[in-house]
Amino acid sequence: MRDPLPEATAVILAAGRGERFGAPINKALVELAGKPLLRWSAEAFVIAEVVAEIVVVVRPGEEELARGALLELGLPWKVVPGGERRQDSALAGIFAARGEYVLIHDAARPLVSPDLIRRVLKAAAVHGAAVPVIPVRDTLRYAAGGFLRDEGPNRPGLHAIQTPQGFKRTLVLEALEEANRGGLPLPDDAAAVLARGGRVAAVSGEARNLKITYPEDLELARALLSLRG
Helix, strand or coil: CCCCCCCCEEEECCCCCCCCCCCCCCCHEEECCEEHHHHHHHHHHHHHHCCEEEEECCCCHHHCCCCCCCCCCCCCEEEECCCCHHHHHHHHHHHHHHCCCEEEEEECCCCCCCHHHHHHHHHHHHHHHEEEEEEEECCCCCCCEEEEECCCCCCCCCEEEEEEEEEEEEHHHHHHHHHHHCCCCCCCEEEEEECCCCCCCCCCCCCCCCCCCHHHHHHHHHHHHHCCC
16 A cells, blocks of 8 residues: 555646647657557656646647647646746646645656656655756766867766656645745746755656657657567
8 A cells, every 4th residue: 555645636737839749739749659659647646646636838829739749637727828938837737636645747748757757756754845856977078069069967876857846735836926026037947946945856867758759759768668578
C-alpha cells in the first residue's frame, strides 16, 4: 500500500508554438504510436493514481482540438487557454487547479513514468517544491561566431531539469505572480521559487522522459516504446 499523498492537480502545458518541430499543428497533438503526445502525458497521470484532476493549457482557439484528445480519459479534466509565455500558461493552469499541490508537466514529454510522477509529488509534499533532474553527461562549452570559446560551465553538479515539477499550489502561485510583477522571464516554474529564495528538492529523473523538440526526438520516442513492448 502506498503512503498517502496530498490532493494534487496535474497541469499539462500544451500551449507552446513548437517552431523547432516544424509540424503544421500543435506539437502536443502530433501522434506517437497512434495517440497524441498530450494523450500519452495525460494517461501517465491517470495510471499514477495521485491526482484528482487534470488541467490542460493550450493556445487560445485550440481548446476543442485538445478536448478531442482527452475523451474517456478516466479522470476529471478541463482545458483552459494559455498565454504568450510559458510562465503565463503555467499561471493559467494553476488558477484553474483545485488541488493543494500541482504537478506542472510539459505535454511534449509523453514518456513520463507513473513512478516518476509519484516520486515528484512525494518530495513536493515534504519540501514544498520538487523537480526531476538528470546529471549532464556531455562536456559543455560556449560557442560564438562558429568557434568554441575557452570557457564553459563545470560539469560536476550540473543537471538537466525535467517535468513534472511539483509544488504546493500557493507557493508556486505566489512565486510566479511575483516574477511577473518584477518582469522576470523564467525558463521553468522552479526558477520562480528559486528567484525568491525558496528551496527546490531535486528528484532523480529518467533518461526516457525526453522532451519532443525536433522530429528526430519523435523517432527516438517510438524506439523507446517498442523496447517497452
